[in-house]
Amino acid sequence: MKHITLLYPEGQCNLSTIACILGTVEIFSRAGEYWVQAGNTPRYRLVVAATVPKTQYVHNLVALSPETYIGDIAKTDLIIIPSAMPGENTADRQVMFDWINRQYKAGAEIASMCSGAFILAATGIMDGRSCSTHWAFADRFRNMYPEVNLHSDKLITDEKGIYTNGGAYSFLNLLIYLVEKYYDRQTAIFCSKVFQIEMDRNSQSSFAIFTGQKQHGDTMVQQAQAYIENNIDEKISVEGLSSKFATGRRNFDRRFIRATGNTPVEYAQRVKIESAKKALESTRKTVNEVMYEVGYSDVKAFREVFRKITGLSPQEYKNRYNKETAGKY
Known part of the structure; x- marks a missing residue:
């Protein structure tokens, strides 16, 4: 059985972070149940891992208790980074970056959701590669990570084991995409029907609101x-x-x-x-x-x-x- 690590990144987390985590757990759990009911052996085990050794995180109305700490995970096959900003430059943040880099070099794939692309880009792994994030963060992202090839019109990018997606609740489309990758097309179709998520969406352009970059001083x-x-x-x-x-x-x-x-x-x-x-x-x-x-x-x-x-x-x-x-x- 392969291993999936769903991060709770200590940083600028919000309710979107929690939504990404809960949605991922629910959809991958349902995919696993469907897979086993079809006569297959269990394929993946998903755990929610904290990036700082805490037992519980409380945000507004939600309390989240990760199952483990990244320091206790020697090897994983897929890392999922939910919507969240990297936060302040602390020793714990560097531990998270080092762990992600180490796992990637050991063969792990990585998927980022919405603003989670900022965490992924901060590791340096994305330099020279294609990436997407929420259209509202596009200018900020380009300024912070000019070496990354940002495609803010794309809903999902897939390049050499790195998956990224656009904004907000479009993480659900990324999950269906990953279910197809990690299970099969039929399981993805089943999940798309159960959770009523449109399959094969590839653009977020129709959702973008253009405001123009004016914080440049010229x-x-x-x-x-x-x-x-x-x-x-x-x-x-x-x-x-x-x-x-x-x-x-x-x-x-x-x-x-x-x-x-x-x-x-x-x-x-x-x-x-x-x-x-x-x-x-x-x-x-x-x-x-x-x-x-x-x-x-x-x-x-x-x-x-x-x-x-x-x-x-x-x-x-x-x-x-x-x-x-x-x-x-």
């Missing part, structure tokens, strides 16, 4: 961002924008990318599509009406950019999120 770029956001209905050219701020196109591009993580064109597209999303969610306007309001005149171009950013067509997005429209389908 006044010119902040002014350019404000201009783009205040003139959504205009077709903005980068040449015109750079000349407005009396700087060359190449220098303008370079400063904008360094400050925001987006090119000026990408930023304008995201601002326009975010405005379009809100209109599609809350008004009776047609897709074409919304398209014109955010500065597009070419239906095909609007649809392509909208799908690129959200993973859905404008009409699909309206059908999903507009209450009045939803009742008609």
Whole structure:
């Protein structure tokens, strides 16, 4: 029987941490029961392990008692890191990082959920590899771990025994993915039906809310961002924008990318599509009406950019999120 370690990481834990732990225990327990009922021998043993030798952790209304301490686990086959930030730079945190690194070098696979990607990245294991986390943490993550290839649009990444997933309760989709990996497709389908979790979701783009990175201190770029956001209905050219701020196109591009993580064109597209999303969610306007309001005149171009950013067509997005429209389908 193989071994799965589900961490309770001493750090910045919250109710999402507890939710990840409880959801993992329940889904893997049900998968194991189904597997045995089908005539198979038990395959995995899952334990909840503390990263600091405590007997109980209390957070708000929840008290959690880990089964063991990571220092007592010599070998494990899979480490699951729930939603949690690394916390302060303490000796206990380094013990956790060292233990994760040691287990990985010994052949263990690792899965992180939501902000748990920050803990995984802090170990150094993710440098040069693909990773996902909650879309709301994307800018912070890129600033802290520039060597990691963050794909904040992806719901799940899978690279050389490292699994990561997007935000919040999308950890349930990662669990179904892991059940298929560690049991089989049929067990995963069973769990998806029992717990009513959609299978094979691969994007979190439609959930993202674009706010733009403005904590960079470049006044010119902040002014350019404000201009783009205040003139959504205009077709903005980068040449015109750079000349407005009396700087060359190449220098303008370079400063904008360094400050925001987006090119000026990408930023304008995201601002326009975010405005379009809100209109599609809350008004009776047609897709074409919304398209014109955010500065597009070419239906095909609007649809392509909208799908690129959200993973859905404008009409699909309206059908999903507009209450009045939803009742008609």
